[in-house]
Amino acid sequence: xxxxxxxxxxxxxxxxxxxxxxxxxxxxxxxxxxxxxxxxxxxxxxxxxxxxxxxxxxxxxxxxxxxxxxxxxxxxxxxxxxxxxxxxxxxxxxxxxxxxxxxxxxxxx
Numbered sequence: 442x443x444x445x446x447x448x449x450x451x452x453x454x455x456x457x458x459x460x461x462x463x464x465x466x467x468x469x470x471x472x473x474x475x476x477x478x479x480x481x482x483x484x485x486x487x488x489x490x491x492x493x494x495x496x497x498x499x500x501x502x503x504x505x506x507x508x509x510x511x512x513x514x515x516x517x518x519x520x521x522x523x524x525x526x527x528x529x530x531x532x533x534x535x536x537x538x539x540x541x542x543x544x545x546x547x548x549x550x
Contacts, residue, residue, distance in 0.1 A: 458502045463487055464495045465527070471505065472524060475517035 444452070458464060463485075470476065470484045481492050496516055499505040506519040518524075 455502055458498055458504065459523075459526075461495070463491060464499060467492065467495055467499065468504070468518070468523060468527075471516060471518050475508065475515040477513040477515050479513075481516070 466485050466487070467481060470481050476484070478489065478492055478496070481487070481496075482489055485492070487495075496505060496507075500507055500516070503519055504523055505516045508515045508517060
């Protein structure tokens, strides 16, 4: 897969957004369904300004969508494939940790 530098920069920006623990926590919170900022704050324990900042970035990248409802705005996952990506990375990390553990065990023997 060949990509030009502009496409690579966009890809890097996408992964930068995902490379922050609080944003991943917000995504996990939204996995069960749409929520407003107050609900996200309650579930994650993050501060209001922090949650709002992260939601803005996630929305700009198209990872979450905003849906106004009355006086509240609800956020939801725009593309559920984000969880497939996270699962793929988690599985890879699990395999890697298992391999390292086996290597350490062999050094002890």
